[in-house]
Amino acid sequence: xxxxxxxxxxxxxxxxxxxxxxxxxxxxxxxxxxxxxxxxxxxxxxxxxxxxxxxxxxxxxxxxx
Amino acid sequence: xxxxxxxxxxxxxxxxxxxxxxxxxxxxxxxxxxxxxxxxxxxxxxxxxxxxxxxxxxxxxxxxxxxxxxxxxxxxxxxxxxxxxxxxxxxxxxxxxxxxxxxxxxxxxxxxxxxxxxxxxxxxxxxxxxxxxxxxxxxxxxxxxxxxxxxxxxxxxxxxxxxxxxxxxxxxxxxxxxxxxxxxxxxxxxxxxxxxxxxxxxxxxxxxxxxxxxxxxxxxxxxxxxxxxxxxxxxxxxxxxxxxxxxxxxxxxxxxx
Numbered sequence: 548x549x550x551x552x553x554x555x556x557x558x559x560x561x562x563x564x565x566x567x568x569x570x571x572x573x574x575x576x577x578x579x580x581x582x583x584x585x586x587x588x589x590x591x592x593x594x595x596x597x598x599x600x601x602x603x604x605x606x607x608x609x610x611x612x
Numbered sequence: 613x614x615x616x617x618x619x620x621x622x623x624x625x626x627x628x629x630x631x632x633x634x635x636x637x638x639x640x641x642x643x644x645x646x647x648x649x650x651x652x653x654x655x656x657x658x659x660x661x662x663x664x665x666x667x668x669x670x671x672x673x674x675x676x677x678x679x680x681x682x683x684x685x686x687x688x689x690x691x692x693x694x695x696x697x698x699x700x701x702x703x704x705x706x707x708x709x710x711x712x713x714x715x716x717x718x719x720x721x722x723x724x725x726x727x728x729x730x731x732x733x734x735x736x737x738x739x740x741x742x743x744x745x746x747x748x749x750x751x752x753x754x755x756x757x758x759x760x761x762x763x764x765x766x767x768x769x770x771x772x773x774x775x776x777x778x779x780x781x782x783x784x785x786x787x788x789x790x791x792x793x794x795x796x797x798x799x800x801x802x803x804x805x806x807x808x809x810x811x812x813x814x815x816x817x818x819x820x821x822x823x824x825x826x827x828x829x830x831x832x833x834x835x836x837x838x839x840x841x842x843x844x845x846x847x848x849x850x851x852x853x854x855x856x857x858x859x860x861x862x863x864x865x866x867x868x869x
Contacts, residue, residue, distance in 0.1 A: 553656040572659035577668055579654065579697030586696040606697055607664025611653025611681045612628030612818035
């Protein structure tokens, strides 16, 4: 299925958010996630099921003022 | 010592980490500023580049406390979601809450700000709201649970200093015991010294250091100015007057006409 990851369409076979992050290559990176605009805590990622067309945001520390 | 949400801070300078010419200059500037708190943000991370991981490693090595922001958020929902993401990534309840209402001036949407502050405080966050000098909004933010306020000096990145001296003085007078941090609009160290002389508790700035020709030297200059302004406030400045008052004693002046 296709999901929108940080604004770009990506093909994934992962059933849940934790598996998708692994498949997408984030590995052990320090990131926070939101699915369809809702925050998903790290501990809840394995239970967050993915469906076609989901919008996933993967954010990481960045410079800020 | 400045105390915010139970944390004591020696430095009264909060420094932003954005727009430096290089990571090495950022590191040197933070050290030169003697800041104990730096502001950080969250942005989309590419699994290939992993730019955020490198930045986070630099900040952790500095050993400073981080104050994550919700920059770029224009709605309560965006700001609240971003705050939750920041709390998880940075492992801190502190959040510099920005809800932007207007893009030309980056003026806060104070209505959304109060609502987001209420939601986040109820969820255990310690909120540092980027606000205006409006007294009524300040009251609402306190009622929402904020224990520190961050009024703007001038629009973010403008470098214009303290735009509304009357309003800022009124805010200080109205809340004599509340930690007040001037956030945004500071351009040169004299602006920061002025804020401290007026009795504000700290200054948060970024562009004035990051975009200086020599950011490291400017960071040190701001540290000195903030310390000087704070000492001046504690020393009790003289009252200004309209006419001259000779500083050299007039008694015993020679008659030489």
